[in-house]
Amino acid sequence: MKLVVVGFGQCGGRIADEFARLNRRARGQRGIDIISGAFAVNTDIADLSGLTSIRPDYQHRILIGGRKTGGHGVGKINELGAEIAREDGDKVIDTVRAGKQFAEADAFLLIAGAAGGTGSGAIPVMTQYIKERYIDKPVYNLIVLPFEHEETTEERTVYNAATCLKSSYLVSDAVFLVDNQRYIMKDSPIKTNLAKINAMITEPFYNLLCAGEEKKHKYIGSKMLDAGDIIQTVAGWTVIGYGKSQIPFTKFLFVRTRDFRNKATEAQKGTQAMDSAISGLSLKCNPVDSKRALYLVSAPAKEMNMDLIKELGTYLKNLAPEAIIRSGDYPRERGSLDVTVILSELSDVEKVRNYFTKTISLISTLKKRLEGVERESKYRGIEVTLKDIPSLL
Ligand SMILES: Nc1nc2c(ncn2[C@@H]2O[C@H](COP(=O)(O)OP(=O)(O)OP(=O)(O)O)[C@@H](O)[C@H]2O)c(=O)[nH]1
Numbered sequence: 180m181k182l183v184v185v186g187f188g189q190c191g192g193r194i195a196d197e198f199a200r201l202n203r204r205a206r207g208q209r210g211i212d213i214i215s216g217a218f219a220v221n222t223d224i225a226d227l228s229g230l231t232s233i234r235p236d237y238q239h240r241i242l243i244g245g246r247k248t249g250g251h252g253v254g255k256i257n258e259l260g261a262e263i264a265r266e267d268g269d270k271v272i273d274t275v276r277a278g279k280q281f282a283e284a285d286a287f288l289l290i291a292g293a294a295g296g297t298g299s300g301a302i303p304v305m306t307q308y309i310k311e312r313y314i315d316k317p318v319y320n321l322i323v324l325p326f327e328h329e330e331t332t333e334e335r336t337v338y339n340a341a342t343c344l345k346s347s348y349l350v351s352d353a354v355f356l357v358d359n360q361r362y363i364m365k366d367s368p369i370k371t372n373l374a375k376i377n378a379m380i381t382e383p384f385y386n387l388l389c390a391g392e393e394k395k396h397k398y399i400g401s402k403m404l405d406a407g408d409i410i411q412t413v414a415g416w417t418v419i420g421y422g423k424s425q426i427p428f429t430k431f432l433f434v435r436t437r438d439f440r441n442k443a444t445e446a447q448k449g450t451q452a453m454d455s456a457i458s459g460l461s462l463k464c465n466p467v468d469s470k471r472a473l474y475l476v477s478a479p480a481k482e483m484n485m486d487l488i489k490e491l492g493t494y495l496k497n498l499a500p501e502a503i504i505r506s507g508d509y510p511r512e513r514g515s516l517d518v519t520v521i522l523s524e525l526s527d528v529e530k531v532r533n534y535f536t537k538t539i540s541l542i543s544t545l546k547k548r549l550e551g552v553e554r555e556s557k558y559r560g561i562e563v564t565l566k567d568i569p570s571l572l
């Protein structure tokens with residue numbers, strides 16, 4: 180699958196930059212392209228200058244709102260980010276469309292941090308514009324949720340997150356949710372090393388995007404997972420994860436036997452990789468809430484067989500019994516056994532729901548203060564709370 184990647188604001192721009200690096204790796208290691216254009220859009224000149232892999236010309240690093248902000252960002256006011264996107268949206272679309280490989284793209288991936296101003300405000304507006312113009316390509320959002328400490332220190336954090344998430348959910352084909360806080364816990368010595376976190380955020384997309392682009396016979400699985408499978412799976416609230424098996428390879432070097440012990444270890448390797456993919460999902464959620472899912476197994480061809488794929492299918496079905504599950508295998512020459520998992524069309528995501536309820540109570544507190552009016556509040560699922568979140572559209 181090939182994506183046109185557009186990052187908004189500092190967070191979005193840096194992650195788009197990371198996707199540009201991922202494409203360079205795919206070219207170098209595998210001779211294929213997975214990104215058909217990487218762009219960064221910002222109100223801040225300095226942030227655009229700090230990128231390294233997105234081409235440094237104005238056709239790839241796009242400054243918007245220059246007149247309004249003087250090139251210095253919108254200072255966390257996401258309504259201003261949305262307004263600027265409405266004004267300069269055509270310029271962004273024309274620039275992206277002029278990219279050489281634009282026609283080859285299967286889908287758009289727009290990226291932003293939910294808690295900032297530029298990215299948070301621009302992503303839903305630009306998603307809506309692109310959807311109106313390109314009905315044949317899905318438009319996905321990848322939205323980064325803030326670190327916990329930002330919620331306590333920055334007043335706008337929760338409000339920005341709630342309005343960005345609601346608006347993006349309404350217009351995009353799917354919202355990939357990524358929780359910054361998860362990556363601190365995952366690899367504690369790095370603390371808040373954003374470059375490292377960004378690499379961890381993009382890593383699960385590598386095999387997933389490469390699998391369907393392979394041309395060489397030996398890398399094409401018995402069940403190839405291509406753009407069609409991904410498009411059929413990805414909808415609404417979505418999370419992604421990636422895990423490796425820790426069981427050493429040497430055990431498997433010469434095993435083409437029918438020994439039941441080898442087979443058992445193979446399955447164990449698979450479930451271990453899937454377990455680590457699920458526990459490393461980009462946002463904590465309950466797999467039971469997922470209505471669509473997919474998994475991709477990447478491993479040396481001799482490590483893989485249909486039994487393993489089937490067994491992993493059963494394993495995931497137990498975790499997500501209501502989900503329609505798609506799957507694929509991706510034979511590699513060397514390396515470990517890796518599993519990529521997507522859980523999609525989630526009916527509930529606690530963290531998102533909490534942003535909505537907190538914002539609703541914030542708004543109602545403000546209202547009460549203004550009007551002295553008592554308002555009852557009782558909220559349950561995301562859908563119930565969604566309607567009360569102000570929209571940026
Ligand atoms: N994972 C990750 N998160 C980031 C990065 N940069 C910023 N963030 C997060 O993004 C949020 C802030 O958004 P920014 O992208 O800095 O804001 P912006 O869109 O540039 O908007 P303004 O600066 O207000 O104009 C915070 O929650 C940060 O933790 C990054 O490189 N990686």
Ligand SMILES: [Mg+2]
Nearest residue numbers: 188189223252
């Ligand atoms: Mg900024």
